[in-house]
Amino acid sequence: MEHGVTGRENPTSVVAASIADMCAVYVGTAPVNMVKERKINEPVLCYSYDEAVQSMGYLKDFENYTLCEAIDSHFSKFGSGPVVLINVLDPAIHKETIETQAIKKVNEKFTIQKVGVIPESITIEGQTEFICQFDDNGYLVIVGVTGDTINVGYDILKPSLVTDEQIIGGIDVSTGDEKGLECIENVFPKYRLIPDLILAPKFSTSPAVAAVMETKASKINGHFQGLALADISTKTVKKYSDVPQKKEDGNLNSTFLVASWPKVALGNSKYHLSTQLACIIQALTKENGGIPYKSPSNKSLKADSAILDDGTGVLLGPNKANYLNSNGIVTALNFIGGWKSWGNHTSCYPGVTDPKDMFIASRLMFNYLNNYLVKTYWQKVDDPTNKILINTITSSINIELNGMTNQGQIIGGRVEFREEDNPMTSLLAGKITIRVYFATALPAQEICFLKEIDVKYYNSIFG
Incomplete structure (x- = not known):
């Protein structure tokens, strides 16, 4: 028994959304001989150029030190971050x-x-x-x-000793430590950042590496989703018309993978198109409040030419670039407004035409939706299954979707908790299903103007 006036607190009926920066994760090689504390097969988070150079070293040799390309692109050219760098080059071995x-x-x-x-x-x-x-x-x-x-x-x-297998990595059987792309599993536990974009410049031209990147992107830590950005080799594929067959031969056909060709250059510096595409996606997301609803296509590259690996120039008009796009390949176009990224499709196109899967913008948004739901409502796992829980979740998500709709970030969205989705057997097993309807704003990749003569205007001659 208490004598007097007391008070209690109830939890807020609306849950605040959990949003973080879009993070690009790179696996590759760095000149770590230049730094004292060398990080090998360990994710390193960097928000600035200085931070990245101090952690990894830096040389203007992107062919041998692929993480330097990422450092230069993100921090010197686009001013976008954060990035997580995973170096596999080991001075004790390579x-x-x-x-x-x-x-x-x-x-x-x-x-x-x-x-x-x-x-x-x-x-x-x-x-x-x-x-x-x-x-x-x-x-x-x-x-x-x-x-x-x-x-x-x-x-x-000797960076040339680094193999595709070491980029792919795995689990060290003697120590249990992760290596290569397997280290992606450690990014969120270590930094609380989701690996939204996964890259391995140069090495991703290997179908084996690209396949593992795609697998990792489709299910990160068992719950999150990301997007792998890979390149088709400009060493072996020198004609645009041969690129689609190379894509098919490499089995590059997933909604969680973007395939790019060729490379681009700015002055004497050469860049993989995937790297600059990651910078564009990251910058667009930041400009739009952390919501990746805009397509990276037709956005400015930091480039003054498109090239093959040997430096040979590549010029693609809209007809040739659209041929690549129609085969699910992103390319570079210099037509109106300077050099632009060109292409809206993930690599699953044209084999898959579900708009959820075939558009880069919609895939990014569905990844965002999935990751937002996981991060925000993980706190509700193991709460009692009752009307308070259901109303809190559905109301909170509906508020978030309504806000995104009002800002033009989605066409519309709603949440429903339906009896037919939740049979008694599932409820008794502690499982609930909440249905989320979600309409993303798809890119207007073809705008057609219909033109005709209106003969009434000729009457003005007599006026």
Whole structure:
């Protein structure tokens, strides 16, 4: 018994939506010899250029160090983030030994004019104490030694030793640690960010790598959904007309996978189209309050040419670009307004024509819907199944959908808890089903103007 006035609190009847930044996850190689705390097969979250360089090192060699392409694209060209970088290049494995060579002192220092030198591997004849640091070119500079010439031996990174199998990764049977693409499972538990976009520049031209990327994207941590962005090789496919067959040969046909061809360039820098597409998607999502309802097609690339791997230029008019689009391939078009990404379809098109699956924009929105529902209503799991629970969930989702409709982010949406979806056997087993109806705004990829003469206007001649 209590004497006096007391009070209690009831939980709010509407649940606040859980929304986070769209996150792009890259698996590849980085010049980690340049940093002290090396992260190998470990997700590293970066919100800025400086943060990424300090974590991974940086060289303007995107062919050998693919994560540097991601760093440059996101932070230097598009200003979009965050990104999670997963480096598989291990200086203990992917290296070669360079025989002892003589180096002369220049400007009071000794410089090994090769990139990829592993500092701890340095040996200098007759010297035991010295200091090493990297210059802006990625060359290792040695100071604190005597003499005008020194004999130096060292190991150097060899990124070419990284295989597709190491990008794919798996579980280390001896330690239980994840490797390669398997590390994607650790992104959300570590950072509370969903791997919305999954990429492996250069390596994703391998159908085996692309297949694993797609599998990961379709079911992350058993609950979330993402989108894999892959490329079709410009080394082996040099004509646009051959690209669709390469796509079919590689079995690239999933709603959770986007296939791109060719590469693009800005000045002397070459980029995989998938990387710039990820930047566009991320930037569009941020501009629109975290809702990825706009198509990345017909949006500006940071490019002044489209190229093959060897640098040969590729020019596609709308007819050729549309041929690729009609086969579920995103490309680059320089027609009106400069270089633009061009293509609305995921790789399942034209084999699948369900608008939910075939459009990149609708796939992104259905991924968003799924991930929003999982993150927001996980807190309600194991609550008592009663009218309060059902009304709280349905009311909250309807409020969210109505807000998105009013802002033009979707055409409409509603939630229903129906008796026919919830038989007694399911309720007794602790299972409930809530139906969500959802209409995304599909891209207006074909606008037709009908033109005709209206003869009444000729009467103005007599006026």
